[in-house]
Amino acid sequence: MDLRFTDEELAFRDEVREFFRTALPDSIRRKMIEGHHPSKDDLVTWSRILNTKGWAVPHWPVEWGGTGWSPVKQYIFRDELQQAPAPEPLAFGVSMVGPVIYTFGNEDQKRRFLPRIANLDDWWCQGFSEPGAGSDLASLKTTAKRDGEYYIVNGQKTWTTLAQHADWIFCLVRTDSTVKKQEGISFLLIDMKTSGITVRPIQTIDGGHEVNEVFFDDVRVPVENLVGQENKGWDYAKFLLGNERVGIARIGISKARLKRVRELASLERIGDVPLIDIPRFREKLAAVEVELKALEMTQLRVVAAESRREKGKPDPASSILKIKGSEIQQATTELLMEVVGPFAMPYHPEEEGRNEPTDGPDWASTAAPTYFNWRKISIYGGSNEIQKNIIAKAILGF
Amino acid sequence: MDFDLSEEQRLLKDSVDRLMADRYGFENRQRYAKEPEGWSRDLWSAYAELGLLALPFDEAHGGFGGGPVETMTIMEAFGRSLTLEPYLATVILGGGLLKQGGSEEQKATYLPQIASGDLRLAFGHTERQSRYDLFHVGTSAQRDGGSFILNGQKSVVLHGDSADKILVTARVAGSRRDRDGIGLFLVDANAPGVSRRGYPTQDGQRAAEVTLESVRVDSGNVIGNPEGALPVVEKVTDIAIAALAAEAIGAMDEMLKLTVDYLKTRKQFNTTIGSFQVLQHRSSEMFIALEQGRSMAMFAAMMAQEQNPEERRKAISAAKVQIGRSGRFVGQQAVQLHGGVGMTMEYKVGHLFKRVTMIDTLFGDADHHLSNLAEAGGLMAA
Numbered sequence A: 001m002d003l004r005f006t007d008e009e010l011a012f013r014d015e016v017r018e019f020f021r022t023a024l025p026d027s028i029r030r031k032m033i034e035g036h037h038p039s040k041d042d043l044v045t046w047s048r049i050l051n052t053k054g055w056a057v058p059h060w061p062v063e064w065g066g067t068g069w070s071p072v073k074q075y076i077f078r079d080e081l082q083q084a085p086a087p088e089p090l091a092f093g094v095s096m097v098g099p100v101i102y103t104f105g106n107e108d109q110k111r112r113f114l115p116r117i118a119n120l121d122d123w124w125c126q127g128f129s130e131p132g133a134g135s136d137l138a139s140l141k142t143t144a145k146r147d148g149e150y151y152i153v154n155g156q157k158t159w160t161t162l163a164q165h166a167d168w169i170f171c172l173v174r175t176d177s178t179v180k181k182q183e184g185i186s187f188l189l190i191d192m193k194t195s196g197i198t199v200r201p202i203q204t205i206d207g208g209h210e211v212n213e214v215f216f217d218d219v220r221v222p223v224e225n226l227v228g229q230e231n232k233g234w235d236y237a238k239f240l241l242g243n244e245r246v247g248i249a250r251i252g253i254s255k256a257r258l259k260r261v262r263e264l265a266s267l268e269r270i271g272d273v274p275l276i277d278i279p280r281f282r283e284k285l286a287a288v289e290v291e292l293k294a295l296e297m298t299q300l301r302v303v304a305a306e307s308r309r310e311k312g313k314p315d316p317a318s319s320i321l322k323i324k325g326s327e328i329q330q331a332t333t334e335l336l337m338e339v340v341g342p343f344a345m346p347y348h349p350e351e352e353g354r355n356e357p358t359d360g361p362d363w364a365s366t367a368a369p370t371y372f373n374w375r376k377i378s379i380y381g382g383s384n385e386i387q388k389n390i391i392a393k394a395i396l397g398f
Numbered sequence B: 001m002d003f004d005l006s007e008e009q010r011l012l013k014d015s016v017d018r019l020m021a022d023r024y025g026f027e028n029r030q031r032y033a034k035e036p037e038g039w040s041r042d043l044w045s046a047y048a049e050l051g052l053l054a055l056p057f058d059e060a061h062g063g064f065g066g067g068p069v070e071t072m073t074i075m076e077a078f079g080r081s082l083t084l085e086p087y088l089a090t091v092i093l094g095g096g097l098l099k100q101g102g103s104e105e106q107k108a109t110y111l112p113q114i115a116s117g118d119l120r121l122a123f124g125h126t127e128r129q130s131r132y133d134l135f136h137v138g139t140s141a142q143r144d145g146g147s148f149i150l151n152g153q154k155s156v157v158l159h160g161d162s163a164d165k166i167l168v169t170a171r172v173a174g175s176r177r178d179r180d181g182i183g184l185f186l187v188d189a190n191a192p193g194v195s196r197r198g199y200p201t202q203d204g205q206r207a208a209e210v211t212l213e214s215v216r217v218d219s220g221n222v223i224g225n226p227e228g229a230l231p232v233v234e235k236v237t238d239i240a241i242a243a244l245a246a247e248a249i250g251a252m253d254e255m256l257k258l259t260v261d262y263l264k265t266r267k268q269f270n271t272t273i274g275s276f277q278v279l280q281h282r283s284s285e286m287f288i289a290l291e292q293g294r295s296m297a298m299f300a301a302m303m304a305q306e307q308n309p310e311e312r313r314k315a316i317s318a319a320k321v322q323i324g325r326s327g328r329f330v331g332q333q334a335v336q337l338h339g340g341v342g343m344t345m346e347y348k349v350g351h352l353f354k355r356v357t358m359i360d361t362l363f364g365d366a367d368h369h370l371s372n373l374a375e376a377g378g379l380m381a382a
């Protein structure tokens, strides 16, 4: 056992770090540090910079743009990206539908979609959840009925993140309602421009617009947009959700936020004493750092085991990453609120090009919205309660 | 010892509850938030008619002589309904400062106007560097004959944008963080040199940034001793904390109720999710946090009247710690157990969560008060 990175891995880390230092546009870096949401343009710009470098989809197969890096290097890359802090490439494309397409799709689909995902030419969104199908995803009701060379899709998806920007949506749809619910689901790729699709915004409690309802009314989808086999969609969805969980610890993001907390807490004073020198605060911060270090080591253990695991089978221990990762991220947002103190109160709607002065220190305005918004991460991607069910069943054998 | 409401208190509770049930459903609340001042003038009149705006004042000043228990009753109902009107700013803070610190003449002039609904007040104490320390006052008040000239800036002044008059702390003598030398001044919101910028707060209420540039305040508008106002300010903010604790309890109670109702109706995996024992236990933990909070809100109401300021402040700090912690737990879990629904503006629970979060940041968060309490030697006498 040797828990240190090798010299080669360290050199790789330096190379990646240097790239993020120089290649990430300053305006985007500032937004990320200050807790603002990057715009669609920001994400497109950044994805293309990564793609030009050949680093947009490092975890993909080499023939589709992957880098062939070891799992440890993949981890280092991601950690450095999050710490930069740079926006993560749009997960719905590169981490969700991309891997489904190169694993289960046909050659036409791979050629048609994968390069456009890597370059963010197509913006993808995820149409899984429905009003009646959240944790119990398999109970979904949106139907797709075969009509010649088309499926006719009817129903409703909800909580669809950034559907307002989307060119494509990947959906779970019911193609057979006579069998066990998991066995009648298919995985369809749907062009958002198809007639019969309506997107309705849902405002979240932080005041932002990142989720939507998506309605399907006799939407005609060519059968060639079916991924894999009809009625096998549930298997592909499980594969996809397993991938989603691995990335979800977001240790680099917590590191970046703790760094920010430390910086701001040394600017903010109680009388003449910087907040960072108040023992109660310092100890709280250190306690979160301990949790984060433990999680990082756990993450590295999962990463190291990855090369030995059967391909495509997620480690049930990744549920630890989801639970702890979300709790720690949420704890960092609480610390930020504490630093900001009374100036957490003023509400400034997030608008592009807004240049009214903020009330209080200019870094204060995102503290409360971030805290509110981050409550979502213990709900989505399989809620923390569902993750505990997974640990209980898959690991502890209850 | 008697934890039950008296007959009169029960009547008060019933009438406030009825008003809230009739006129303060969540959809109405969202509509009131869009009115020009961010709250409802109609409801303000309704409060006046019911006597709520007169409640804590003496009968001689048009009031009803209500105490902390009456205030607690109203605030809890307000918390449940997420009311937006400037009750805390006008009646509890502004009215409280005048009642506790004002001269007989000032009380006779202003308290009846508050009671009738004609005068709205706000209290400016937070400054850019003050954090939660009420004694940290950089705003200056210079003597000029019998009057004072005020210069400085007050931040996050609750309902400062719609107030007719604003009470502000300003330093007459001493340095930035001295407990002595602080005065309390009643400033006309439209006086020359006063500028205000109003904005919404995270919980859908309103506040303002208030700038004072050579604002003249004549001797008639100095509240109490111009170099010794801090004790009154601390007393009134302690009363306000007790009121906020009750408001938070109302909000938490409502969150628990909404959550339990939701768990009993929301179906996943062919069953109501409330049938999962883990969610029953979580709800039980929310209930425990709520009741621990409620107990401390009652303790705060009782101790807000304590004559010994040290004992009063320790008790209020203890209550604020418990309310902050209970509020955080209940709020976070209420959102969590609602799943995605808890994250939307369209549903009440998220708004309640935001309100209890902001209550924690008003007049000092749980950590601030924990430090204060620890420094004061804790609650138990040695």
Ligand SMILES: Cc1cc2nc3c(=O)[nH]c(=O)nc-3n(C[C@H](O)[C@H](O)[C@H](O)COP(=O)(O)OP(=O)(O)OC[C@H]3O[C@@H](n4cnc5c(N)ncnc54)[C@H](O)[C@@H]3O)c2cc1C
Pocket (backbone or CB within 6 Å): A125, A126, A127, A128, A129, A131, A133, A134, A135, A136, A158, A159, A160, A161, A162, A211, A376, A379, A380, A381, A382, A383, A384, A385, A386, A389, B266, B268, B269, B273, B276, B278, B279, B336, B337, B338, B339, B340, B341, B343
């Ligand atoms: C901000 C945000 C963005 C999202 N983006 C997307 C997206 O882009 N695409 C998409 O398809 N979906 C998305 N989702 C949906 C998300 O995946 C669901 O919210 C999640 O699956 C939970 O479902 P639900 O909201 O219906 O809650 P429910 O499933 O109704 O759960 C309610 C509560 O019950 C608990 N619970 C449920 N079942 C059990 C059980 N068996 N044991 C114990 N506890 C249980 C849950 O943990 C939760 O606390 C998003 C959600 C949010 C909040």
